[in-house]
Amino acid sequence: MELTEHIAELRSRLVRIVIALVAGLVVVFNFSDKLIGMLWKHLFHTDIAMVAFSPTEWIMARLAISLAVAFVVLYPYIIYEIYLFAKPGLYEHERKFLRIFLPFSYVLFLVGVSLALFIILPRVYGLFVRGYLGAKPFLSVKKTLYGVFKVALVFGLAFQIPALSAVAARLGLVNAKWLKEKRIIVYIAVFLLATNVTLDFTGISQLIVLAAVIFMYEVSIHVAKLMEKERMIENKN
Template structure:
């Protein structure tokens, strides 16, 4: 009987997970459809921006234009879907949380959208022009004529913007996992060397191969990690204080019951 109940519980969990995945996929598809309506103005803005000036983009295949529109629509859908996805994750794990943990972790969801936009702005207005200037300088020194396809230009753009934007979610992710008691500042400090190595590796990979570009991306990423540790410590102290208060109430209730 116990085994049957346990199997039913596992089945219910899988059914709940499937439902959440369907919700996320549905929102992504709707966002993708909406993204096609904003793809053209976004494309025109990106091609008329200062970083794109001086480049004459070419289509080398019949599908290049459609492919770029799809990438823009996909990015738009990702921006819309990301906070909804985090909310669905919260809905899935919330039954196993305490009421105060459920309330504490829910408040992080709206900031997912905000931090992604901040990361997007930093990547597009700081990292991307820097990377583009570096590659253009090398091309000029080699005496090459810059003739780019629109596919190559936007693949280069999205290849930088998307990873950096997602990395800006790091502080929020750390706070969320701390709220779920999966991480804590003690563990984060112990794994600092490994985290630094991973972040430095990411900075080197997503930027042009020169020290200045690597440094300009590396420093914000390391600062993001330290901010994450600091915020995790705040959440962790609140958890400890709440646990102590709950324990004190439990002891007081037991003492009153014993006295009565």
């Protein structure tokens, strides 16, 4: 296949992904106000005022949650389109490996997002609410939702580390030794990133993010070792 054909195929798959996301966004937008209400109640558990500080803020908040939900639901389809594009350049054993690990990657992403939404964020926002000490808080719906999405995305990506490391090690791009050498750099970078994207002035959420990343990164090192052994066995055969 020539370069122009590769580019044409990539373009067509990207167009299909965009169309699917737009369609999903339109569907979810119809009940996005109810989703925001449910999420707000789940995060705060108290009567915290939801405020839109501009005429477009409520619409932007609804669009944001619609796109986020559409992306999570359509994530398997997006990965499938990417897999089909890369499939002709892969060996059969690499295709089998990806067919196993791509669903596993999606599950890990959902676990990370769920951990943020159902465990971490309600506790963090609970600290904020108690910190007002009698004053009645009025929170921007757009800024609050954007903060929630950023934290959830960080957790979802953090839980992708073992799957991505497994794929990279299986393809011979990285090995366990390289991952060990880079672990400190990764931990520092993650902590700095968590400090910027989380809203917790206590530092608790940053430490939880770091702990989750450290655990998943150490798991990825062991996964990389297993992948290296499999590659050695295949090369011998």
